[in-house]
Amino acid sequence: MPYYIGDVIKDQNKLIARTRERFKEDGIDVQISAHVTGIDTTQGMIELQNQQKIPYDILVMATGTAAVIPNLPGLDLPGVFNLRNLEDAIAIKTYLREKNARRVLIIGGGFIGLEMSEALHSAGISATIIHSHALPANRWDGELSALMLEELKANGVEFLGDTAAVSIERGTDAPLRINTDQGFREGDLVLIAVGVKPDSTLAKSMGLAIGKTGAVAVNFAQQTSLENVYAVGDCCESWHRVSKRWVNIPLGDIANKQGRVAGRNIGGRPLTFAGIVGAQSFRLFNLECAATGINEKEAQQIGYVPVSTIAWGSAIAPSMGFRKIGLKLVADKSSGKLLGAQAVGLAGAVGRINALSVALWAGMDIDQISYLDLAYSPPYSGAWDIIHNAAQALRRAISAAKG
Amino acid sequence: MPYYIGDVIKDQNKLIARTRERFKEDGIDVQISAHVTGIDTTQGMIELQNQQKIPYDILVMATGTAAVIPNLPGLDLPGVFNLRNLEDAIAIKTYLREKNARRVLIIGGGFIGLEMSEALHSAGISATIIHSHALPANRWDGELSALMLEELKANGVEFLGDTAAVSIERGTDAPLRINTDQGFREGDLVLIAVGVKPDSTLAKSMGLAIGKTGAVAVNFAQQTSLENVYAVGDCCESWHRVSKRWVNIPLGDIANKQGRVAGRNIGGRPLTFAGIVGAQSFRLFNLECAATGINEKEAQQIGYVPVSTIAWGSAIAPSMGFRKIGLKLVADKSSGKLLGAQAVGLAGAVGRINALSVALWAGMDIDQISYLDLAYSPPYSGAWDIIHNAAQALRRAISAAKG
Numbered sequence: 023m024p025y026y027i028g029d030v031i032k033d034q035n036k037l038i039a040r041t042r043e044r045f046k047e048d049g050i051d052v053q054i055s056a057h058v059t060g061i062d063t064t065q066g067m068i069e070l071q072n073q074q075k076i077p078y079d080i081l082v083m084a085t086g087t088a089a090v091i092p093n094l095p096g097l098d099l100p101g102v103f104n105l106r107n108l109e110d111a112i113a114i115k116t117y118l119r120e121k122n123a124r125r126v127l128i129i130g131g132g133f134i135g136l137e138m139s140e141a142l143h144s145a146g147i148s149a150t151i152i153h154s155h156a157l158p159a160n161r162w163d164g165e166l167s168a169l170m171l172e173e174l175k176a177n178g179v180e181f182l183g184d185t186a187a188v189s190i191e192r193g194t195d196a197p198l199r200i201n202t203d204q205g206f207r208e209g210d211l212v213l214i215a216v217g218v219k220p221d222s223t224l225a226k227s228m229g230l231a232i233g234k235t236g237a238v239a240v241n242f243a244q245q246t247s248l249e250n251v252y253a254v255g256d257c258c259e260s261w262h263r264v265s266k267r268w269v270n271i272p273l274g275d276i277a278n279k280q281g282r283v284a285g286r287n288i289g290g291r292p293l294t295f296a297g298i299v300g301a302q303s304f305r306l307f308n309l310e311c312a313a314t315g316i317n318e319k320e321a322q323q324i325g326y327v328p329v330s331t332i333a334w335g336s337a338i339a340p341s342m343g344f345r346k347i348g349l350k351l352v353a354d355k356s357s358g359k360l361l362g363a364q365a366v367g368l369a370g371a372v373g374r375i376n377a378l379s380v381a382l383w384a385g386m387d388i389d390q391i392s393y394l395d396l397a398y399s400p401p402y403s404g405a406w407d408i409i410h411n412a413a414q415a416l417r418r419a420i421s422a423a424k425g
Numbered sequence: 426m427p428y429y430i431g432d433v434i435k436d437q438n439k440l441i442a443r444t445r446e447r448f449k450e451d452g453i454d455v456q457i458s459a460h461v462t463g464i465d466t467t468q469g470m471i472e473l474q475n476q477q478k479i480p481y482d483i484l485v486m487a488t489g490t491a492a493v494i495p496n497l498p499g500l501d502l503p504g505v506f507n508l509r510n511l512e513d514a515i516a517i518k519t520y521l522r523e524k525n526a527r528r529v530l531i532i533g534g535g536f537i538g539l540e541m542s543e544a545l546h547s548a549g550i551s552a553t554i555i556h557s558h559a560l561p562a563n564r565w566d567g568e569l570s571a572l573m574l575e576e577l578k579a580n581g582v583e584f585l586g587d588t589a590a591v592s593i594e595r596g597t598d599a600p601l602r603i604n605t606d607q608g609f610r611e612g613d614l615v616l617i618a619v620g621v622k623p624d625s626t627l628a629k630s631m632g633l634a635i636g637k638t639g640a641v642a643v644n645f646a647q648q649t650s651l652e653n654v655y656a657v658g659d660c661c662e663s664w665h666r667v668s669k670r671w672v673n674i675p676l677g678d679i680a681n682k683q684g685r686v687a688g689r690n691i692g693g694r695p696l697t698f699a700g701i702v703g704a705q706s707f708r709l710f711n712l713e714c715a716a717t718g719i720n721e722k723e724a725q726q727i728g729y730v731p732v733s734t735i736a737w738g739s740a741i742a743p744s745m746g747f748r749k750i751g752l753k754l755v756a757d758k759s760s761g762k763l764l765g766a767q768a769v770g771l772a773g774a775v776g777r778i779n780a781l782s783v784a785l786w787a788g789m790d791i792d793q794i795s796y797l798d799l800a801y802s803p804p805y806s807g808a809w810d811i812i813h814n815a816a817q818a819l820r821r822a823i824s825a826a827k828g
Contacts, residue, residue, distance in 0.1 A: 397779055
């Protein structure tokens, strides 16, 4: 199944017109291509690029993220694209078709770069990923990322690890060339997927408090430092229930929840956002990849002594076959409390991480997790699930570490 | 993939001999086909059918379940089988092959009967299920069971609902005939799958305390009313963390956990069994079916005022397609606490029920569940998961019920 590539956005203008009509029925004016150039917080007034001024009583900031742009000559060449918004997506798809692209070069092997390689593959286009680390998706443990690398290779995606892009220029055998510290690659298109950062430009210009993460600081009602200004989604921070820190994790599900919380508060039905545990997932061809909570490095930073283990096994019972899965658990040495989990597998990785996300939410320890009651049947797990096996192994590791 | 039917147990005697050898190395004597006829608890002695006596200091009862046998003439005819143990499975498989069976009649449309119909179907054998209720798998809500019925029909399994088997006799066009209150069906083989009950015959003969469920009563260390006698698995009770009652839910994962807990206590490393939440699942062709916690009837029995809702949707994001899933949630009206959940779907039902099983374990309420942080990505869920949608719908239903 193609992933983000297809004919979803066939008739953009019609779609926009219809959407605007619908909102109008509810008395909501939707303005598109309306770039906000300034906000006067004392007057309660926003100013658009076309000088139009619109007054507000309450303002919601949902400015999202901006793509991180590496410092690289040649970024302005035709065929070099960022991955940020719908316009980028439409431009990329148009270009791919018009140029009848056969090979795409992707700078960045995080999960967005990986997802792009899968999407391109399913559209019959080869991909080369150029990544600064040896393994992809560095949020995951190396043992788990190694499985992702195998999956990339099995599906004909070239992965150049430990490789830094140096410049982009016109190619010889193809329109574009990326020179790296390890040689060069040529292709029809270059995608920059080295990450995103919260877009807090407007917020800063308004004097809103910005958190340590660079994202807009909010309270549990999604209010910024100005009482009548709310911020939601990728541009603002979220309370991390495990690290007990304000973090910026730009994901669509978090944005949806924050939007709803802000709407409830603005509409007079107060609600606070209870925060996140860092749950996330992506698909890489036949692999489910998911993670939650914090990793060892983050645990150390906030003062825990993390102990971890990786359990390898099958997502289903032996009588049903073998579907490889690896599950890493991280716990606090002194309390045994679960701090994080990462899973990669041919089945069931997301389901396991969701169960463990709820366990993190509730503050469970490894002893409880070792004996959790899960919905066992052979097509979906062994009688001891890999969650149990991993938790019990970690329990033993903690006992051993305590001596 | 064939389900429980295949060539798993090819060389039973070799397997048994090898297993015995392995245990012997650890000083453990495994006796098979050794029927225990009596236990002298004052002497600490068990007696086998062959009059052999074996002394014990500590005894573990793991007698499992006995099949419920309906009161039906013809049960002793060749080709009529119970579903209880390995011997039954071998006998059924042998019979299916030797008689080149083409149609099997199954009495009972619980999840074991349903699983059998799938197993037979994948072995190229037609199945007719005769069930006393209108819909299969009555642990699940009728709306969800209706989806199971559709799935049976789509796969050519005949389901005779609201039908009572009256007698079994030799058939005309096939070896066996079941007469029902709605006509008759003929087939090569009859499977009795109307349920199981804890096998507490020996326990009763020893004077062990038996719980209200008919299963052996145990404490949290898996000890029975006799200090040196433990009971584990399907023959004993488990503490239900939601209903706060001792229940008997005969499932392999619970049995494994109890066995381990008993072993730990016997071996001098004390551990208590924290109980269950009633998580269970089965596969029916392309459907994942799973449930956890208690249903409305059980909730009422223990004094709750249950409010419930069923959410229908897709297990994956719209951009990735549509995989139908239904999720029922039951919560307590006064506290909003989750009491149970049931899901049936083409994907992700087991994963959702596992996450909700952890929520039940932790005693979460609907408000928390409405905003749980789950590992969102389009191949695995919408930005709002069906868990969130169902919980929010239930929240509104509770508000409405409170008036």
